């Protein structure tokens with residue numbers, strides 16, 4: 157596995173692979189790998205001739221009051237994991253090589269990026285779209301792999317690629333969870349023991365809604381209230397950011413569960429802001 161730090165080096169490598177007719181998978185990450193990242197990397201490895209894993213804590217997607225500096229990092233460990241999982245290249249650029257001081261071009265899907273996480277993280281998805289498009293262009297990816305844990309992110313990236321005719325297939329992988337249901341996240345390291353004990357109730361609440369839908373409930377507000385009541389009892393340390401039911405592709409709010417929808421949430425638990433979602437299937 158090669159470690160590439162300069163964008164030009166990735167561009168050259170990818171151009172040569174493309175000339176040889178090889179397919180290229182891209183797995184964009186911010187590092188501090190857990191089993192969720194590793195699943196994406198393994199999947200990328202299994203579906204393409206060449207695999208590029210990018211490791212970049214993208215400043216453009218963090219707000220001024222967010223955890224950019226505190227974001228957990230483990231370059232050596234991540235490097236070893238990517239190598240072991242068969243990546244051909246680990247792309248770990250310096251921010252200044254991707255964003256020049258006079259960087260002025262941004263990509264966004266404003267309608268889809270304004271709600272859910274976009275409400276409390278203005279500009280976040282503009283930063284995400286911009287970095288992902290850069291990575292897709294540099295790596296000449298045939299396909300790119302994302303996690304369903306960040307449902308809004310993968311939906312926005314799909315739309316960006318469709319609308320801008322980006323020739324990469326977007327693949328999403330199911331959320332990898334701890335045995336107790338908590339979605340794996342690099343930010344779980346921020347949790348105290350007590351917060352960690354409550355955290356699985358985030359997903360347990362979402363599962364409650366999915367079970368109600370299985371039993372015939374179709375009223376979105378009733379589902380939301382049931383989950384909120386559950387959290388009020390079981391997740392006393394949690395501060396809700398949002399809990400919404402949206403169309404799985406367009407992310408438009410849904411009042412009635414007439415077709416498969418996604419129930420998505422974000423909650424703060426101590427220092428961590430955790431997100432999760434579940435598919436509601438009538």
Ligand code: AMP
Nearest residue numbers: 185186187192302303305306331332340
């Ligand atoms: P991050 O490093 O947090 O930017 O995540 C990199 C990629 O891993 C994104 O596509 C995430 O959606 C995905 N990811 C993060 N957590 C999980 C998880 N628990 N299961 C599956 N994929 C995940």
